[in-house]
Ligand SMILES: Nc1ncnc2c1ncn2[C@@H]1O[C@H](COP(=O)(O)OP(=O)(O)O)[C@@H](O)[C@H]1O
């Protein structure tokens with residue numbers, strides 16, 4: 001069991017002028033084990049902040065995040081993170097990037113390379129195992145970043161607009177690959193995106209956040225089997241609904 | 254003819270022209286070896302010094318002074334740079350001390366170098382240390398300051414739970430290019446300090462000492478020999494270091510560094 005329970009979560013950042021920015025307020029969310037959740041909402045509504053609090057990279061001002069029955073107090077390899085910007089260590093080859101978490105846990109060289117190779121194969125980059133990150137395209141780098149997070153065998157995989165910088169074609173392919181990884185590994189995934197299309201294509205449930213302060217506005221379950229047809233009428237209908245919600249919450253400002 | 258050979262040939266040609274002009278001016282315009290030794294005077298002096306065997310010995314002594322100073326600067330500069338660049342408390346505590354010491358020209362340490370260490374290898378090494386320490390410290394400091402935040406956070410999320418682990422596995426590798434350029438600058442400064450330290454009598458051996466000693470003896474062709482060897486050795490040290498850094502440490506960088 002590795003669901004995520006978020007209770008009455010709030011986060012305020014101090015501003016230059018001494019006042020506070022209320023980035024999140026009263027956020028309640030229950031994420032089931034093995035659920036694929038997408039967080040969407042207008043820019044600045046606190047998606048990244050929420051994800052970073054779940055990761056333990058940021059501490060909440062109020063409320064709590066419980067993962068697997070334990071309150072989150074700091075970063076932990078049990079909650080893997082794929083960052084928006086390129087976060088591979090440029091001085092490590094692909095295989096040693098993927099093996100990094102295992103190395104920190106003290107796993108021996110042979111064994112950690114074997115595990116790393118397994119995940120590198122899973123993301124289809126076996127022939128690049130000895131390459132340095134600068135030799136890889138943007139899509140390949142994010143695949144390595146995913147493999148690196150998975151190699152720690154986390155309970156929850158947190159992803160912050162991981163495909164945001166990729167071209168449309170690469171992006172579509174990455175979405176397909178992510179779904180097949182998710183089906184293979186059965187991780188709980190919390191995925192932040194600004195693309196509603198991506199959210200409808202990927203998730204079991206779309207959580208729409210409203211800004212200032214960031215709160216959960218709506219939670220939309222998408223029960224359809226995958227792979228989903230982006231051109232179907234029901235797909236367009238849900239996309240329209242979510243977009244309208246985001247628009248309304250933005251213009252309500 | 255490819256570009257590489259063209260570059261070589263033209264380089265050699267230009268050196269040859271300078272040597273010829275130098276020879277003509279020295280022999281027919283100036284006419285006094287004391288004021289401007291000619292190319293042939295210098296070549297003769299070089300052959301003599303080479304024969305006497307002191308040239309190699311003095312070069313080795315100078316390299317020893319240089320090595321002592323640089324290794325000491327590295328062993329102190331990198332850890333102190335890490336303390337100041339990574340820990341805010343370290344920065345607040347050490348910064349005032351460093352700011353007071355840094356502007357003191359390294360050669361101003363020569364009197365104390367002699368008083369503390371006598372006319373020893375360590376005294377010369379100390380002056381070189383005084384010159385090489387700050388570039389290494391500063392480069393390490395900025396290297397650690399500028400580690401991209403996302404690397405540090407990735408390290409934390411992947412299981413680095415102590416500062417020591419983050420420094421060793423994330424910050425230090427990220428800072429290596431910066432530290433390497435700092436060392437390169439430090440070597441340049443250190444080499445200059447070496448000559449001055451030896452000239453000012455911190456040592457009774459070495460290229461700088463011999464340069465000054467031959468000036469007293471009015472052996473100007475010898476002085477030119479030592480000048481050229483100082484330049485050449487400095488150049489070779491720099492090249493070796495740069496090649497080493499690029500091949501061994503920075504294979505992961507697409508561009509050129511240092
Ligand atoms: N480290 C920070 N310091 C101050 N304010 C921040 C910080 N991080 C985020 N914020 C503020 O919190 C709000 C939410 O930001 P963020 O979570 O990045 O939104 P999103 O990812 O949805 O675009 C914004 O108003 C942003 O300016």
Ligand SMILES: [Mg+2]
Nearest residue numbers: 047048049160
């Ligand atoms: Mg964001």
